[in-house]
Amino acid sequence: MPRIGLDRTTLLQTATELADAEGLNAVTLASLAQKLNIRSPSLYNHVNGLPDLLRQMALHGLTLLSSALSREVAGKTGDDAVRALCRAYLAFARAHPGLYEAIQRAPDEGDEAMQKAGGEVVGQVVAVVSEYGLQGDAALHAVRVIRSLLHGFVSLERQGGFGLPLDLDVTFRLMVETFLAGVKTIRNGEWRL
Amino acid sequence: MPRIGLDRTTLLQTATELADAEGLNAVTLASLAQKLNIRSPSLYNHVNGLPDLLRQMALHGLTLLSSALSREVAGKTGDDAVRALCRAYLAFARAHPGLYEAIQRAPDEGDEAMQKAGGEVVGQVVAVVSEYGLQGDAALHAVRVIRSLLHGFVSLERQGGFGLPLDLDVTFRLMVETFLAGVKTIRNGEWRL
DNA sequence: TTATAAAGCTAACGACATTAGTTATCCAAA
């Protein structure tokens, strides 16, 4: 019975590799244990069952995403900040498809750690939008729109929803520019709901 | 052994009710069989296992969605057609959250029926966009952007990703108007990628 | 050197999907 010396970090890293390589559905206690050369009940010494494992993966992913966004946006303002944010979001989702899936699982009600981790990602978007001339509710709506844009594109790309052989990066840039142009129009008050 | 006389329609309907009420994860052969007062192996007389059930639910959902879009868009053109399409998409996703989840499952490679059913939904969007002054690749990009918008919003709303007590319908309308304004700017050639 | 906490293990249970083989029902043809 050689003792592996497994710790939370390598556990999460291994689970992440599994998810990114074969999809989140491939992450089971059985498959993770096998990859770690361990029997699945032993995992309960580190994790409180499968739901807790998935939750910790989501937390880990949100932390990574938040810091990636913060890093790429740093020093930029206005349109450039929005572009950098969007690029970084897309890059993260492409680099960590399984982790990205984990992030999308709806958290339990009253899970403060998840709320906080998610709030930090949203905070990056808020920061970018806030110095954009949008105030109050308008800024909050804009944040929601950006999140919808990004998540929708990433999600459709990941599931292969875009069938045609048309450059996806072009679509993505076009989407961001369309948003920027639309926001300017709206900001200038040329419309009413 | 009373014979139920189960047919494909009631089977799909029951599965849909289950999915819409308790989420797609709650749709198992066991739970579906229980709801039908049947033993789960009996389901194999109607369905080729759980993956096939989920696939048929997706097909059913795509058909419903496609006809809903077609119905609501009928007779409208330009901005109004886009608005009607978006409203109908959102309404469907809200009315059938479980079925909407089923639609999002990535189809197998070479599943022609799924490709076709998905293509009909995309076709509705193409039809709306095509008479919009966008031609060729630009139209295809626009279709992708609309799909991203819609799916992203629906998906975030469904998983409770929008925490704040700010009217979601307002955000949605704002998102659509932002897109319309942005597209006009882009169509007028005021930007370059 | 020894006691204790922790990290691994085996055994066992329940839920689920799935397969094989059985029986009863329905319907259509004789």
Next chain:
DNA sequence: TTTGGATAACTAATGTCGTTAGCTTTATAA
């Protein structure tokens, strides 16, 4: 009206997975 076949239900059994309970060994600190 009878009969035969297709079909829709069933039971039994297997394998996988998550999970719990309880045991054993290792590492570490007293």
